[in-house]
Amino acid sequence: MTEALEITTLRPAPGLTAADFVAANADIDDYLRRQPGFLWRRIVQRDDGTVVDIVAYDSRPHAERGASGIMREMGNSPVHSTIDHSTVDWQLTTVLRHVQ
Numbered sequence: 001m002t003e004a005l006e007i008t009t010l011r012p013a014p015g016l017t018a019a020d021f022v023a024a025n026a027d028i029d030d031y032l033r034r035q036p037g038f039l040w041r042r043i044v045q046r047d048d049g050t051v052v053d054i055v056a057y058d059s060r061p062h063a064e065r066g067a068s069g070i071m072r073e074m075g076n077s078p079v080h081s082t083i084d085h086s087t088v089d090w091q092l093t094t095v096l097r098h099v100q
Contacts, residue, residue, distance in 0.1 A: 002059065002060070002094055003056055003057065003058060003059070003094075003095040003098060004058075004059060004060040004093065004094050004095065005054055005055065005057075005063070005092070005093050005094075005095060006057070006066070006067050006090070006091075007053070007054050007090075007091050008052070008053045008054075008088060008089065008090045009050055009051065009052050009053075009089045010051050010053070010083050010084065010085075010087050010088045010089075011049060011050055011051065011084045011087040012049075012082055012083065012084060013081065013082055013084050014084065016082050018045045018049070020082050021043075021051055021079065022043055024077070024078045024079040024081070024082045025043070025079050027074065027077050027079075028070065028077055028079050029041065031070070031073065031074050032055060032066065035057070035062065035065070035066040035069070036065070036066075037057040037059055037061075037062025037063070037066070038055070038056075038057055038062070038066060039056040039057060039058060040055075040056045041053070041055045041056070055067075060092065060094055067090075067092065
């Protein structure tokens with residue numbers, strides 16, 4: 001199977017920081033660990049303050065399933081209130097090359 005990445009860029013909600021966003025993700029991390037095909041997650045911050053949240057799955061179908069649950073199954077997560085939703089850019093992408 002070909003790996004897939006869920007890549008989300010966002011800015012924290014007004015008055016909040018990237019650290020607030022990270023702290024509010026405990027239940028999302030637990031959710032991801034339970035998802036079929038979940039490989040890893042990284043949250044980084046660009047110099048301009050934009051947060052980049054990258055989740056890797058072993059296949060696109062698993063990525064689609066996992067991503068859909070974030071809004072459906074995890075819709076009441078505290079993480080959603082830490083995000084300026086007008087800044088969210090969300091994409092699923094297929095990995096073309098993987099080098100270790």
